[in-house]
């Protein structure tokens with residue numbers, strides 16, 4: 001490679017230093033213990049916390065709890081005698097992506113790879129600790145094998161005799177790709193022994209013993225199974241991310257365990273007498289382990305040292321003002337000078353991703369013919385699942401893949417082929433603007449990442465071989481980063497969570513949480529729920545609120561569906577809500593064809609605003625879909641700047657909503673035909689908190705706050721003034737913009753208030 005300083009990048013002084021990310025390391029006497037036992041420290045499992053390892057203030061106190069656990073080189077099969085071996089429940093399945101023959105080269109290679117993971121040598125010791133303790137905190141470097149191996153070790157050890165093993169993930173893409181990988185390792189078809197569950201998508205069966213699921217899904221499962229009795233072991237992975245749902249899960253697991261393991265002592269020692277005891281494993285690469293340990297009655301902390309492959313890290317010599325430009329230069333630097341290997345670029349959001357993708361594709365076309373092709377892929381939350389999954393497809397020959405991703409690719413996942421990571425050091429984070437804006441809303445803000453994120457991002461290289469990470473920020477900037485981010489529970493709207501908790505008979509204020517949200521955020525969520533008619537004047541859940549919680553939707557949209565029963569327009573409301581709940585936008589914006597886009601969109605435009613414009617597009621697509629073949633349908637969508645994937649995803653979502661509606665007696669075929677007002681009124685019940693009234697000066701002021709909002713220029717109502725509006729959300733840039741806007745009769749607010757009084 002050419003001297004990196006040529007591109008403004010500084011090489012770390014030496015390899016050792018390049019790896020000197022501040023991992024919690026073993027303390028001196030732990031090192032001695034491991035040495036004394038002739039065990040390579042790199043691969044040992046040693047219990048100790050980060051504080052101990054750094055000789056922190058708690059070092060002395062912690063030493064008391066330390067009992068070193070060494071890696072054993074015992075054959076992996078030994079444990080399987082304890083319980084139902086995975087092979088018992090393995091059925092041979094033959095399909096394209098299913099298992100290979102047990103003695104195939106592919107299967108052998110996968111098993112060899114498993115055996116070489118750092119965690120493999122500590123398997124026996126790890127299982128023994130999990131057997132002894134009700135709660136185990138497991139810290140391990142990225143790539144040590146925690147997420148894929150620990151569930152399999154537990155399964156094969158028989159520790160999960162009475163139920164399934166849940167492995168929770170903050171993100172959909174991680175849950176599904178991990179399940180796929182572990183199914184390959186177990187040589188089973190996905191959905192049998194190994195399955196997954198994410199919102200609007202599940203692959204599991206009565207055979208499933210290891211289930212990867214998002215933290216949101218398991219929190220929903222609490223509603224039908226408050227003791228999570230289907231699970232023997234719950235593994236909370238990437239706990240350091242402290243998502244709102246992970247925090248709610250962690251709190252609930254504590255109370256569930258107290259009920260299911262009644263005689264378990266305060267130190268969390270296992271209770272062999274309980275009929276269906278629960279084991280909890282909290283895992284992360286970068287975790288404030290002591291905090292989790294304290295929360296779970298000083299639970300044991302174990303540490304897996306070592307990663308399979310080294311990652312060399314470069315920091316830029318000076319800070320990069322334009323991170324997308326710096327990312328592009330670095331990408332072509334790699335492409336020109338470096339050996340084969342795919343590249344993963346971390347960017348804050350969709351806009352940066354799309355603009356950089358265009359630039360990279362443009363420049364790649366100008367490269368000399370003898371250079372490998374460049375293939376770009378994108379990964380971001382608002383993009384449809386199957387599109388995100390394209391990043392996992394094998395790279396064609398003589399091609400370098402460049403994946404542009406947000407932090408959805410940051411943790412847990414292994415993207416085959418990735419050797420290089422470019423980290424811009426930026427991310428988008430949800431922030432609840434409770435005080436700033438008066439009304440209170442979630443918004444996404446671009447900010448610097450934390451050290452944990454930087455380490456996770458670097459960890460995406462070096463999964464299959466040695467990797468390289470280029471940080472587009474200085475080493476000083478890295479050193480000054482916060483260690484971890486603020487828990488989501490302290491910075492997000494709590495409306496959906498409080499509703500779900502109410503269904504469990506819980507009040508957020510009374511929950512034993514690791515960090516408590518402030519009262520202002522709680523009261524804002526309660527106010528919204530009251531407005532939706534989900535709780536009464538005494539903050540008790542109403543019958544309508546219970547129904548709303550059954551839908552895997554934002555409470556606002558769930559409320560609109562429930563309200564549509566009264567107005568006899570459920571069919572239309574389901575059409576709209578399904579589109580709004582899909583992961584990608586329906587209307588595609590192509591900046592260099594703006595005039596054509598505006599012109600074409602006019603065909604669907606509805607005078608009342610964006611919601612009925614969506615409905616018009618759905619109706620038009622349905623007609624085309626009924627009359628034309630797949631190809632013609634796709635072409636029609638392309639011509640009309642509509643995202644067909646959104647239609648297809650919305651169709652699946654709608655099917656699920658239909659099931660819930662039917663369960664609670666809502667007629668899904670009830671239609672208002674061409675009368676639009678009932679549809680708007682139904683939506684109005686959900687979005688009453690997201691409403692604003694026209695002021696004499698032509699601006700709109702929130703009905704529930706003091707904030708002045710502008711109609712987003714992309715809205716069909718951008719150039720029209722109406723007395724009152726409802727909107728899907730607010731976007732905060734230099735102004736506060738309302739998006740997804742519809743006109744609503746002012747008189748509606750009176751009806752809404754009266755209806756709410758009736759419910760209360």
Ligand SMILES: Nc1ncnc2c1ncn2[C@@H]1O[C@H](COP(=O)(O)OP(=O)(O)OP(=O)(O)O)[C@@H](O)[C@H]1O
Pocket residue numbers: 117140141142143144145146147148149177181284285308411412413414416459462463464
């Ligand atoms: N889908 C996959 N394809 C190929 N190899 C994989 C895949 N998933 C995992 N691996 C291999 O297994 C190793 C361990 O992955 P695993 O996710 O268990 O690590 P981890 O310790 O949980 O790391 P992280 O915290 O980064 O998720 C990877 O480094 C990679 O070598």
